[in-house]
Amino acid sequence: GAVVSQHPSRVICKSGTSVKIECRSLDFQATTMFWYRQFPKQSLMLMATSNEGSKATYEQGVEKDKFLINHASLTLSTLTVTSAHPEDSSFYICSATPGEEKLFFGSGTQLSVL
């Protein structure tokens, strides 16, 4: 079946540094990918929609300058958390669709900012 690979699965960084998270569709082309954020014991909240070759669409309240999204190819979207702070610590998860009413999720990235 289709697989979405997300890397790294876990990252710890110092406050003020930037962290890049990759989301790859391994066996299909994904014109659209989505990024979600999940705080401990809470639900997933959509952060942004990543479209190949164009700017991402951010949900209300999500800082686009802090959460940089790049979708440079049909199989890769990256989320960069810039100047990370402890309040950015969260579980980030991506999803990708090849169309045809299909949707696949990555395994998530646990970000801890010290």
Place this chain on the structure above:
Amino acid sequence: AQSVTQPDIHITVSEGASLELRCNYSYGATPYLFWYVQSPGQGLQLLLKYFSGDTLVQGIKGFEAEFKRSQSSFNLRKPSVHWSDAAEYFCAVDGDTGRRALTFGSGTRLQVQP
């Protein structure tokens, strides 16, 4: 705006007992409906989905869900729960059908007693 309500934050059942997890949605039309399961620190696994057609949907691991338009509900059921079913369960909707950006409910944590 579309919304998803999972009224039960936490449910405990005995192994072998039946299970029903509730999900109600608010949307003008019939959205695409999903149930996902998440183990601690893990990504999401799709249990089942409803797009159209038969309102009783069969999923993996012995789960099923029934779409009731009159009640705007999509409750998840399992006739006999196994200890391995202990996890967090999320109901989600794709109200902008075709876009695949999901709105998630707040989740229901299932505990299974021996």
